Amino acid sequence: MSGIQTNIKAKAHVYGDHIDTDRIIPGKYTKTLDMSTLANHVLEDLDPNFNKIVKQGDILVAGINFGCGSSREQAPLALKQAGVSVVIAQDFARIFFRNAINIGLPVLELANHKIDKGAELDVDLKTGIVKDLTGGVTYTATKLPDIMINILNEGGLVNYLTKNGSYSL
Amino acid sequence: MGQTISEKIISNHAGKKVYAGELVISDVDGCMASDTTGPLTIKAFREMGGKKVFNPKKCALIIDHAAPSPNERIANLHKMMRDFAKEQGMRLFEIGEGICHQVMVENQYVKPGDIFIGADSHTPTYGALNAFACGVGSTDLAATMMTGKIWLKVPQTIKINCSGKLQDGVTAKDLILFLVGKVTVSGATYQTIEFTGEAFEGMTLASRMTIANMSSEMGAKTGIVHPKGLKLDYDFEAITPDDDANYIKSFDFDVSGLEPQVSAPESPDNVHNISNYEGTKINYAFIGTCCNGRLEDLDIAAEILKGKKIHADVRMVIAPASQSVLLDAISNGTMKTLIEAGASLITSGCGPCVGTHQGVPADGEVVISAANRNFRGRMGNPNSNIYLGAPSTVAASALEGHIVNPKKYLL
Ligand code: SF4
Numbered sequence: 137m138s139g140i141q142t143n144i145k146a147k148a149h150v151y152g153d154h155i156d157t158d159r160i161i162p163g164k165y166t167k168t169l170d171m172s173t174l175a176n177h178v179l180e181d182l183d184p185n186f187n188k189i190v191k192q193g194d195i196l197v198a199g200i201n202f203g204c205g206s207s208r209e210q211a212p213l214a215l216k217q218a219g220v221s222v223v224i225a226q227d228f229a230r231i232f233f234r235n236a237i238n239i240g241l242p243v244l245e246l247a248n249h250k251i252d253k254g255a256e257l258d259v260d261l262k263t264g265i266v267k268d269l270t271g272g273v274t275y276t277a278t279k280l281p282d283i284m285i286n287i288l289n290e291g292g293l294v295n296y297l298t299k300n301g302s303y304s305l
Numbered sequence: 306m307g308q309t310i311s312e313k314i315i316s317n318h319a320g321k322k323v324y325a326g327e328l329v330i331s332d333v334d335g336c337m338a339s340d341t342t343g344p345l346t347i348k349a350f351r352e353m354g355g356k357k358v359f360n361p362k363k364c365a366l367i368i369d370h371a372a373p374s375p376n377e378r379i380a381n382l383h384k385m386m387r388d389f390a391k392e393q394g395m396r397l398f399e400i401g402e403g404i405c406h407q408v409m410v411e412n413q414y415v416k417p418g419d420i421f422i423g424a425d426s427h428t429p430t431y432g433a434l435n436a437f438a439c440g441v442g443s444t445d446l447a448a449t450m451m452t453g454k455i456w457l458k459v460p461q462t463i464k465i466n467c468s469g470k471l472q473d474g475v476t477a478k479d480l481i482l483f484l485v486g487k488v489t490v491s492g493a494t495y496q497t498i499e500f501t502g503e504a505f506e507g508m509t510l511a512s513r514m515t516i517a518n519m520s521s522e523m524g525a526k527t528g529i530v531h532p533k534g535l536k537l538d539y540d541f542e543a544i545t546p547d548d549d550a551n552y553i554k555s556f557d558f559d560v561s562g563l564e565p566q567v568s569a570p571e572s573p574d575n576v577h578n579i580s581n582y583e584g585t586k587i588n589y590a591f592i593g594t595c596c597n598g599r600l601e602d603l604d605i606a607a608e609i610l611k612g613k614k615i616h617a618d619v620r621m622v623i624a625p626a627s628q629s630v631l632l633d634a635i636s637n638g639t640m641k642t643l644i645e646a647g648a649s650l651i652t653s654g655c656g657p658c659v660g661t662h663q664g665v666p667a668d669g670e671v672v673i674s675a676a677n678r679n680f681r682g683r684m685g686n687p688n689s690n691i692y693l694g695a696p697s698t699v700a701a702s703a704l705e706g707h708i709v710n711p712k713k714y715l716l
């Protein structure tokens with residue numbers, strides 16, 4: 137996968153269900169093309185400490201319906217800019233899911249995970265296998281549609297279209 | 306095998322018969338971005354090598370989320386959109402022309418049977434028109450503007466059948482709030498909702514837009530109101546589902562006894578009969594948005610407020626969904642009634658809905674709003690609480706200073 141690290145070993149920041157895009161990045165900060173503004177306010181209404189404790193490469197873990205609400209692509213961009221390397225959730229809201237893949241932020245769906253706050257995870261994006269080294273459990277993520285794998289392999293939709301000119305199945 | 310409305314519309318565009326679960330690359334009939342998503346769309350369009358949009362007549366940009374610009378940063382983003390529209394020969398809807406979804410429908414950028422892609426999560430609103438419309442993010446939209454296409458997984462369909470007629474004083478908003486409460490905020494993720502049954506058949510286009518709009522609050526890819534009873538100013542061929550179409554789930558509700566509904570903080574599916582919240586003191590009442598800023602919404606508020614003054618401890622903000630709605634509300638006297646009652650009129654557009662400007666609530670304040678979302682921080686202050694209700698509920702509550710059932714003012 138060009139531009140995307142496929143093997144990630146990092147710490148999990150774990151949050152709950154239905155984290156909406158207003159909580160990922162409030163609407164008042166979205167009108168910008170300056171990515172550092174986004175990163176400075178990421179998750180601020182949910183956990184004001186997040187941007188102080190997150191380290192480059194860390195993993196964000198959530199429950200069901202992650203990213204519901206607005207279509208703002210600033211949500212995955214803010215997470216990516218803040219250093220998040222992959223988002224793992226029980227499931228995702230559909231626009232967030234597409235947006236994340238399109239901007240090259242990997243997302244994995246683990247339907248029944250029980251990952252705890254602070255767990256060390258070992259993620260293989262190629263196989264979708266997630267080892268919870270702290271909890272001692274191994275999970276396999278739901279497979280992405282092929283077109284999404286192709287987009288992610290290129291590092292996002294911009295690279296995919298630059299290379300291919302249009303979509304193909 | 307029979308097909309749902311979505312399967313039929315997508316089949317018509319993909320050039321072959323398709324069913325839920327299949328991946329298709331489909332032509333689109335129109336696309337748009339707002340000032341929240343447009344600048345990133347333009348940036349992505351350029352980065353992917355875009356030179357010309359696929360068809361300037363089918364692409365639009367709308368300045369509505371922060372209009373007029375509240376600061377220089379946003380002013381510069383608006384300028385970037387104006388420059389791009391000029392360069393591409395496509396229409397840009399200026400500040401005050403209205404909310405993206407309202408102007409797309411009024412200006413016929415979308416019609417029955419179309420596939421429309423919008424860089425805004427409430428794009429499913431056009432399901433009111435018997436169209437298949439979904440929201441995407443900026444990079445997806447840039448790709449659509451460049452290629453005229455979108456990749457889609459044909460969604461499964463949930464059928465929601467509502468029998469019975471709504472009582473007087475109970476509106477489309479009460480019905481859709483009730484349904485969001487039943488289906489929940491993630492109950493329709495990735496799926497289409499087909500709204501069908503007697504309760505929808507007599508609805509105006511405006512009410513149908515309120516219904517389809519809040520499909521987004523159930524996580525749906527889109528929501529389509531059955532075209533039975535749909536009246537438009539032009540002729541159209543209605544797309545109806547086959548009798549043997551396959552639904553992943555069906556709901557049946559008799560809504561003839563439905564009471565006005567309220568969604569309490571801080572999730573749109575936290576819905577209850579209004580009686581549970583009557584008496585809750587409010588500071589701020591808001592009518593507007595792509596959900597409930599149309600003429601019939603302002604008219605019902607005016608009916609309640611005519612000749613009266615809103616409560617001394619309440620302020621009220623009105624944002625008509627478009628300039629055309631505003632002009633109609635001026636001509637029929639509604640706007641005068643609302644302003645005389647003490648409401649404050651702001652520019653047609655999203656206004657305070659998304660917390661950027663034009664009416665952010667203070668700490669500890671309670672808002673009753675005709676919008677579609679009440680997530681924490683939605684209106685710009687995470688320390689305020691937002692209740693959602695019908696425009697009638699908002700107007701009656703503004704009058705009394707607390708949440709109240711509007712029925713007594715409407716019978
Ligand atoms: S009115 Fe509110 S919900 Fe509708 S498009 Fe504008 S910000 Fe979004």
